[in-house]
Amino acid sequence: MKTSDLAGLAAQNFRESVLRSSLTTAGITVGVASLVAMLSLGIGLQRLADRRLERSGLFDTVVVFSPVRFAGLGRRRLGPAPHKSPPLDESARQTMARLPGVAEVYPDIRVPVLLRLGSRQRLTLVSGTPPSARSSDAFKGMLGSFFSAASPGEIILQTDLARELSSHPAALLGRQITLSYAERQTLPASAPAGKIAPNSENSNLSAGFSVIRRDKTLRIVGIVKREPSAGFSRFARDGALIPLALAESLNAPEPSSLTDALQNHPAQATYARLIVRVRSPQAIQTAESKIKAMGFRTFSLLDTTRNIRRFFAVLDLFLGIFGSLALIVASLGIVNTLVMAILERRREIGIMKALGASDSDVRRLFFAEAAVMGAVGGAFGTALGWAIGRLINAGANLYLRRQHFPPEVIWRLPWWLVVGAIGFSILVSLAAGIYPASRAAQLDPVQTLRYE
Amino acid sequence: MPQAAISDGAAIQASNVSRYYRMGQDVVRALDGVSLEIRRGEFLAVLGSSGSGKSTLLNIMAGLDRPTSGRMLVLGRDLTALTSEGLAHYRRVTVGMVFQAFNLIGRMTVAENVELPMRFAAVERSERQARVLNALERVGLKARARHRPAELSGGEQQRVALARALVNRPAILLADEPTGNLDSRTAAEILALLHTVNQSLATTVVMVTHEEALARRYAERNLHLADGKLTAAEAR
Ligand SMILES: Nc1ncnc2c1ncn2[C@@H]1O[C@H](COP(=O)(O)OP(=O)(O)OP(=O)(O)O)[C@@H](O)[C@H]1O
Numbered sequence: 001m002k003t004s005d006l007a008g009l010a011a012q013n014f015r016e017s018v019l020r021s022s023l024t025t026a027g028i029t030v031g032v033a034s035l036v037a038m039l040s041l042g043i044g045l046q047r048l049a050d051r052r053l054e055r056s057g058l059f060d061t062v063v064v065f066s067p068v069r070f071a072g073l074g075r076r077r078l079g080p081a082p083h084k085s086p087p088l089d090e091s092a093r094q095t096m097a098r099l100p101g102v103a104e105v106y107p108d109i110r111v112p113v114l115l116r117l118g119s120r121q122r123l124t125l126v127s128g129t130p131p132s133a134r135s136s137d138a139f140k141g142m143l144g145s146f147f148s149a150a151s152p153g154e155i156i157l158q159t160d161l162a163r164e165l166s167s168h169p170a171a172l173l174g175r176q177i178t179l180s181y182a183e184r185q186t187l188p189a190s191a192p193a194g195k196i197a198p199n200s201e202n203s204n205l206s207a208g209f210s211v212i213r214r215d216k217t218l219r220i221v222g223i224v225k226r227e228p229s230a231g232f233s234r235f236a237r238d239g240a241l242i243p244l245a246l247a248e249s250l251n252a253p254e255p256s257s258l259t260d261a262l263q264n265h266p267a268q269a270t271y272a273r274l275i276v277r278v279r280s281p282q283a284i285q286t287a288e289s290k291i292k293a294m295g296f297r298t299f300s301l302l303d304t305t306r307n308i309r310r311f312f313a314v315l316d317l318f319l320g321i322f323g324s325l326a327l328i329v330a331s332l333g334i335v336n337t338l339v340m341a342i343l344e345r346r347r348e349i350g351i352m353k354a355l356g357a358s359d360s361d362v363r364r365l366f367f368a369e370a371a372v373m374g375a376v377g378g379a380f381g382t383a384l385g386w387a388i389g390r391l392i393n394a395g396a397n398l399y400l401r402r403q404h405f406p407p408e409v410i411w412r413l414p415w416w417l418v419v420g421a422i423g424f425s426i427l428v429s430l431a432a433g434i435y436p437a438s439r440a441a442q443l444d445p446v447q448t449l450r451y452e
Numbered sequence: 453m454p455q456a457a458i459s460d461g462a463a464i465q466a467s468n469v470s471r472y473y474r475m476g477q478d479v480v481r482a483l484d485g486v487s488l489e490i491r492r493g494e495f496l497a498v499l500g501s502s503g504s505g506k507s508t509l510l511n512i513m514a515g516l517d518r519p520t521s522g523r524m525l526v527l528g529r530d531l532t533a534l535t536s537e538g539l540a541h542y543r544r545v546t547v548g549m550v551f552q553a554f555n556l557i558g559r560m561t562v563a564e565n566v567e568l569p570m571r572f573a574a575v576e577r578s579e580r581q582a583r584v585l586n587a588l589e590r591v592g593l594k595a596r597a598r599h600r601p602a603e604l605s606g607g608e609q610q611r612v613a614l615a616r617a618l619v620n621r622p623a624i625l626l627a628d629e630p631t632g633n634l635d636s637r638t639a640a641e642i643l644a645l646l647h648t649v650n651q652s653l654a655t656t657v658v659m660v661t662h663e664e665a666l667a668r669r670y671a672e673r674n675l676h677l678a679d680g681k682l683t684a685a686e687a688r
């Protein structure tokens with residue numbers, strides 16, 4: 001028998017016994033719906049967590065340290081010996097930026113400054129903030145706004161610092177503040193001949209820098225809260241934030257400047273620390289190991305992300321198992337329906353055999369009917385699961401709004417889950433059809449046709 | 453080869469065919485050593501009292517049942533040597549069957565019932581419609597194609613069953629008491645149809661019946677069964 005004929009007959013049989021088929025199909029529908037709802041919830045939660053991790057900036061970051069090691073201090077295990085490491089300079093930065101999965105590489109610049117506002121002044125650290133930090137969770141719900149792209153002369157204050165500078169922190173927005181810092185000025189390549197003693201021992205003292213105090217006036221554009229997790233977060237730990245470009249242009253001395261002055265030509269300035277941001281937490285492992293292979297010391301919260309991922313894998317597994325159980329229970333309904341159908345259609349099976357249907361035709365017909373129930377149940381179930389997921393999502397968001405949290409998508413139905421759920425439903429239904437189908441195929445036509 | 457022993461005109465040749473049913477200690481001999489030969493194009497009636505083994509013989513000819521011993525050759529092919537898949541193929545290609553109980557499928561329309569054997573035989577869809585109408589026309593029921601069997605009289609249902617049996621153009625038509633549920637006038641109509649089929653399509657017809665009068669009128673030869681054994685054969 002041709003497949004199209006088989007499908008046609010199966011569909012007809014399905015339609016003709018509407019009540020029983022639809023009850024069985026309803027069972028499958030519920031099973032598939034619970035499977036879809038649970039898995040889509042699991043996937044949604046995982047994505048939500050991923051998104052949170054990504055935006056938190058905690059788990060998509062590798063901090064790369066300058067390989068400087070002071071001999072005799074016995075901290076060998078922290079990294080490779082310096083003579084094996086290349087300097088953490090511009091060319092290393094470029095190489096890291098080209099690694100797969102790396103979104104950006106920027107120097108971690110923290111500069112000690114004196115902030116003056118009217119009569120008050122405070123000593124603090126400001127850190128350079130890349131434009132990409134705009135999307136970080138640290139700036140969610142901040143007062144004012146993130147740095148505008150156009151103007152470099154802006155600063156964002158930490159709430160604590162803002163309170164110290166003014167009793168009405170909100171009133172600080174838009175005001176000018178003076179920032180004093182120490183600028184590093186490279187000394188002329190060769191010391192003016194004759195002025196310094198032409199001592200041959202000092203002739204290569206040309207490398208070096210001097211430190212000069214400078215003032216800059218900046219406009220306060222925002223005030224950001226220090227979050228409890230800020231211990232690790234890059235963007236909320238210092239007293240104030242300035243645009244990265246501004247921080248770089250300050251040319252403030254860093255600890256590495258001292259060792260640079262001793263070891264290298266000062267023109268080949270190295271970074272104390274680089275921050276490598278990867279596109280997704282998944283990419284962190286390869287990026288980190290590649291950077292390590294380059295000879296640098298690194299730090300990341302990789303292990304933490306790994307644990308979080310493991311948790312979600314287990315959660316998904318359990319949700320999937322519960323959903324599948326519902327589907328398997330529903331498939332017992334298919335077995336029942338088909339066995340009943342055999343009893344009811346004994347004579348029909350005999351007639352079909354008398355008309356030339358082979359055992360395998362009969363078996364395939366019953367399989368096809370099981371598949372039709374599985375497909376219809378799978379389709380309805382996916383739709384129902386989708387609706388349930390939407391409902392859960394809406395309910396959760398209602399709750400979040402009550403608690404004054406921003407809405408979240410905690411539920412996702414990716415296309416592969418739709419296809420997979422319907423396919424799984426058909427597969428389970430076919431498995432449920434094995435026993436009834438082989439029983440139907442084995443019926444003796446002579447017996448079934450015997451008497452009326 | 454055994455087939456060489458068969459005369460050219462033989463459609464069916466049974467040699468020493470027995471069919472036993474074991475009922476605990478007892479053995480029911482539904483067929484007991486039946487040997488017969490049916491020519492191509494012959495119209496044969498099988499007569500006998502209830503339980504004499506008529507249906508058993510017909511079912512073995514139809515490839516629905518297998519003999520306990522003996523051989524059943526149809527058009528030179530040994531049915532006892534065929535696999536169940538081979539028998540199914542034989543049933544859909546070589547024989548058509550008509551039953552006392554009509555055995556139409558009530559969920560399907562008349563046309564769908566007639567189409568069913570062509571589905572099993574994987575006849576092209578485009579060809580089927582014409583063949584359905586053709587077969588229904590032969591039995592005079594073309595106008596009822598879209599009706600359900602329950603909407604037809606007994607005689608009409610049996611005509612549909614006949615159309616269904618013929619739609620795959622079988623060489624052999626096997627009818628098990630086709631008139632058993634019909635009044636005598638309708639029975640005569642059905643037998644006349646069988647006769648026409650036998651004449652115009654050269655189909656070999658084997659018909660089981662209780663009614664000797666009808667058998668005498670239409671069949672070329674009558675076989676009598678009693679307790680699973682052939683008793684007498686008479687030619688018209
Ligand atoms: N499955 C079975 N188990 C036991 N005995 C059986 C079985 N099938 C048939 N028989 C017996 O075989 C014998 C022949 O049966 P069969 O149906 O061929 O008779 P029949 O001539 O067609 O009778 P009727 O005219 O009533 O249809 C009967 O005695 C019947 O009881």
Ligand SMILES: [Mg+2]
Pocket residue numbers: 506507508628
């Ligand atoms: Mg009988």
